[in-house]
Amino acid sequence: MSPFVLALLALVGFGSGFVDAIAGGGGLLTLPSLALAGLDPIAAVATNKLASTFGSGSATLAFWRAGKIENNMAPSALAAGAGATFGALALPHAPRALLSQALPIVLVAVALYFAFAPNLGEAQRHQRLSPARYASTLAPAIGFYDGVFGPGAGSFYMISFVALAGFGLTRAMAGARFANLGSNIGSLMIYALSGHIFVAAGLAMGGGAFLGARLGARSAISAGARLVRPLIVVVSCAMALKLMTAPGGLLASGWKSAFGG
Numbered sequence: 671m672s673p674f675v676l677a678l679l680a681l682v683g684f685g686s687g688f689v690d691a692i693a694g695g696g697g698l699l700t701l702p703s704l705a706l707a708g709l710d711p712i713a714a715v716a717t718n719k720l721a722s723t724f725g726s727g728s729a730t731l732a733f734w735r736a737g738k739i740e741n742n743m744a745p746s747a748l749a750a751g752a753g754a755t756f757g758a759l760a761l762p763h764a765p766r767a768l769l770s771q772a773l774p775i776v777l778v779a780v781a782l783y784f785a786f787a788p789n790l791g792e793a794q795r796h797q798r799l800s801p802a803r804y805a806s807t808l809a810p811a812i813g814f815y816d817g818v819f820g821p822g823a824g825s826f827y828m829i830s831f832v833a834l835a836g837f838g839l840t841r842a843m844a845g846a847r848f849a850n851l852g853s854n855i856g857s858l859m860i861y862a863l864s865g866h867i868f869v870a871a872g873l874a875m876g877g878g879a880f881l882g883a884r885l886g887a888r889s890a891i892s893a894g895a896r897l898v899r900p901l902i903v904v905v906s907c908a909m910a911l912k913l914m915t916a917p918g919g920l921l922a923s924g925w926k927s928a929f930g931g
Contacts, residue, residue, distance in 0.1 A: 738843075
């Protein structure tokens with residue numbers, strides 16, 4: 671790749687890192703950009719994991735320095751990494767077409783929750799799952815999904831931390847980024863062994879993502895729910911729309927059925 675293309679990928683990485691640190695969904699920007707840069711689908715997914723690891727690592731570091739990362743979040747991050755490892759191994763057998771059709775509905779539900787849930791702020795909520803129970807159930811399940819498919823994983827970590835673990839919004843963001851770092855590392859190890867990572871593109875995009883995630887995490891900590899809630903709603907709806915209009919998605923399939931092509 672030319673230096674110009676690598677510079678553009680770094681710029682895209684910066685934007686995706688900023689968004690991903692707050693609401694997840696950075697793959698909306700990175701995956702199409704890697705495809706446009708000439709990478710085949712498998713190489714794009716693998717290279718994106720390298721870049722995403724830089725972003726989630728930077729955001730986790732920023733939240734840790736702000737005192738938002740707690741010791742009881744570590745088991746969830748480790749469990750998410752283990753789940754993602756198995757997910758990446760199961761990738762060839764995953765029903766990706768079924769996931770593409772079902773996921774938009776889930777993402778719209780996430781958007782509606784963050785848009786209309788009352789008193790969704792920094793206050794602790796009723797805890798339905800202890801940290802140990804969360805680490806042994808939901809964290810590896812979402813990690814497995816992240817290794818198999820990926821879109822929306824960061825939002826799923828966040829909503830489960832808020833709705834089930836009882837976290838306030840900023841604490842949930844910190845926990846989600848830490849868990850996402852775990853699942854990124856877990857799946858990255860499998861992708862690295864496969865030899866599909868385009869290292870130059872991944873490092874260029876990862877460098878941008880590192881800086882963007884740092885800024886995004888700081889913005890989220892200072893602005894809180896005023897920034898986080900609307901951004902999660904927008905990103906979740908954008909991911910749902912992208913999946914529905916992709917080949918094999920709900921809208922694309924409905925259009926083909928209605929008009930025969």
